Amino acid sequence: MPRVLHWFRGDLRIHDNPSLYAASQQPESDLLTCFIVSPDQWQRHDESAAKLGLVKQQVNALQESLQRLGIPLYLVRGSDFNEEADLICQLLAQLHCDQLNFNEEYGFNERKRDRRLVERLQALGIRVNRYRDQSIAPVGSVLTQEGRPYTVFTPFKKRWYSLLTTFDSAPLPAPSRRAHPIKQPAVDLAVWHAVQTRETTFIAGEVNAHHRLATFIDDHLPAYDQQRDFPALDGTSQLSPYLATGILSGRQCLHQAFQLRPHTANPSGIDCWISELIWRDFYIHILYHFPDVSRHRAFKPETEQLHWQGEGRAFDAWCQGKTGIPIIDAAMRQLLQTGWMHNRLRMICAMFLTKNLFVDWRLGERFFMRHLVDGYLPANNGGWQWSASTGTDAAPYFRIFNPISQSEKFDPQGRFIRHYIPELAFRRDKDIHLPLERPIPGCLYPLPIVDLKTSRQHAIDAFKALGRTDRSSDQRQTTQSDLFRSLND
Numbered sequence: 443m444p445r446v447l448h449w450f451r452g453d454l455r456i457h458d459n460p461s462l463y464a465a466s467q468q469p470e471s472d473l474l475t476c477f478i479v480s481p482d483q484w485q486r487h488d489e490s491a492a493k494l495g496l497v498k499q500q501v502n503a504l505q506e507s508l509q510r511l512g513i514p515l516y517l518v519r520g521s522d523f524n525e526e527a528d529l530i531c532q533l534l535a536q537l538h539c540d541q542l543n544f545n546e547e548y549g550f551n552e553r554k555r556d557r558r559l560v561e562r563l564q565a566l567g568i569r570v571n572r573y574r575d576q577s578i579a580p581v582g583s584v585l586t587q588e589g590r591p592y593t594v595f596t597p598f599k600k601r602w603y604s605l606l607t608t609f610d611s612a613p614l615p616a617p618s619r620r621a622h623p624i625k626q627p628a629v630d631l632a633v634w635h636a637v638q639t640r641e642t643t644f645i646a647g648e649v650n651a652h653h654r655l656a657t658f659i660d661d662h663l664p665a666y667d668q669q670r671d672f673p674a675l676d677g678t679s680q681l682s683p684y685l686a687t688g689i690l691s692g693r694q695c696l697h698q699a700f701q702l703r704p705h706t707a708n709p710s711g712i713d714c715w716i717s718e719l720i721w722r723d724f725y726i727h728i729l730y731h732f733p734d735v736s737r738h739r740a741f742k743p744e745t746e747q748l749h750w751q752g753e754g755r756a757f758d759a760w761c762q763g764k765t766g767i768p769i770i771d772a773a774m775r776q777l778l779q780t781g782w783m784h785n786r787l788r789m790i791c792a793m794f795l796t797k798n799l800f801v802d803w804r805l806g807e808r809f810f811m812r813h814l815v816d817g818y819l820p821a822n823n824g825g826w827q828w829s830a831s832t833g834t835d836a837a838p839y840f841r842i843f844n845p846i847s848q849s850e851k852f853d854p855q856g857r858f859i860r861h862y863i864p865e866l867a868f869r870r871d872k873d874i875h876l877p878l879e880r881p882i883p884g885c886l887y888p889l890p891i892v893d894l895k896t897s898r899q900h901a902i903d904a905f906k907a908l909g910r911t912d913r914s915s916d917q918r919q920t921t922q923s924d925l926f927r928s929l930n931d
């Protein structure tokens with residue numbers, strides 16, 4: 443009997459999984475699945491203990507769901523991407539499979555790995571089927587009239603909507619139980635040895651993800667546009683950890699939102715949320731068309747000439763939530779304590795690090811990846827390059843958020859600040875946003891490490907001084923991005 447192997451990677455679900463579903467539609471074949479535990483590679487890609495904790499829990503949950511369907515999941519211990527290709531070849535031989543299925547991934551190294559693997563398997567006469575899964579609009583499908591990728595969000599979104607009926611965005615069902623079930627292999631917990639994990643409030647399982655999605659849609663989606671910017675409210679879905687690990691797909695989210703739309707008098711909350719899902723698609727498309735962004739390169743090459751600060755006291759204070767700017771510190775403490783941070787705060791913290799402290803955005807990007815439970819390369823890189831004004835459709839360099847006015851606007855009573863900085867709980871609402879002017883006896887909260895006004899001006903001057911460099915004639919020698927690349931490749 444022919445045998446198909448589906449390789450789980452960033453698609454840790456059985457529902458709406460194009461590759462798994464297609465493999466299950468071959469009734470004449472046996473269906474097997476595998477997952478590679480790669481601690482070295484994960485460390486090199488700065489995957490956080492919080493995210494890996496969720497991944498580990500989810501792989502266990504998958505094993506149980508697949509068992510009910512009579513589909514075995516083989517866990518294999520690997521180290522890096524080069525080895526993963528060897529392991530897949532060995533596994534295919536060991537399990538007597540003659541076909542490999544997987545959903546594509548778009549990071550630079552992931553694509554190199556898959557290209558080499560496909561060449562090897564083709565030479566061995568093994569069929570390989572790859573599927574486009576990560577974004578709602580398949581990568582490569584949203585192009586300008588001239589066939590070029592979009593680099594600005596609004597026209598991308600317009601085109602995305604105009605093509606919506608052409609994408610197959612209806613979620614796929616889970617495979618049905620196999621006519622000839624195969625027993626699960628014995629679980630070897632040793633494969634997880636050396637993988638650092640951490641528990642968060644995000645619990646794995648497709649059922650849990652769908653429950654969160656349904657609750658959000660019923661209780662919060664209609665008012666999403668009014669509430670999403672206030673970190674003290676439960677105004678956003680907090681589905682990002684599920685989307686980042688593939689426990690949930692963008693198509694499933696879109697489908698649920700569309701179900702509600704005809705029954706809503708004012709769909710502005712729904713449309714605003716769909717727009718965020720399209721931002722996710724936009725950044726996946728950017729990574730696909732410009733893979734250099736996953737190699738620590740600024741999207742705008744001229745910004746590589748900026749003399750960013752490196753690690754040091756300012757960066758350390760930011761990492762620890764001890765900058766003396768209350769909203770920044772509260773946000774960074776939320777990240778450290780929960781593994782998650784509200785979107786508005788991600789923007790404020792990233793802009794503060796890159797503009798007021800003038801620290802290299804790549805350091806912030808890496809720190810976020812190392813701590814976020816939803817660390818996701820396209821969105822994290824996109825968000826950092828947006829905030830640093832180095833990216834595609836980025837914030838103009840002269841439009842720098844003032845963290846204090848952002849705090850006054852989006853946390854008016856200081857509820858969020860008080861929760862994460864109990865040292866400041868005694869302050870009045872109107873003062874809670876402000877840095878301390880002098881030490882207060884008995885209060886351990888630090889004085890501000892930077893003057894917001896002069897540091898803002900310094901950033902503007904530095905950007906103003908940049909010359910323009912053409913992307914194609916980019917002749918840089920050793921730059922900060924090269925240094926990062928050699929560390930992480």
Ligand SMILES: Cc1cc2nc3c(=O)[nH]c(=O)nc-3n(C[C@H](O)[C@H](O)[C@H](O)COP(=O)(O)OP(=O)(O)OC[C@H]3O[C@@H](n4cnc5c(N)ncnc54)[C@H](O)[C@@H]3O)c2cc1C
Pocket residue numbers: 670678679680681682683685686718719721722723725783784785786788789792810814816817818819821822823824825826829
């Ligand atoms: C500096 C910075 C770093 C970021 N790093 C990440 C990251 O590592 N992983 C990540 O998933 N998102 C990242 N984002 C985007 C955004 O902050 C999070 O997706 C969002 O806060 C997740 O919360 P939520 O699930 O409640 O979002 P909701 O508001 O409910 O949005 C629904 C989903 O849409 C997607 N989404 C929302 N906003 C964005 C956005 N601006 N860009 C891309 N996708 C978006 C997410 O998948 C999110 O779960 C980053 C943003 C910034 C500014």
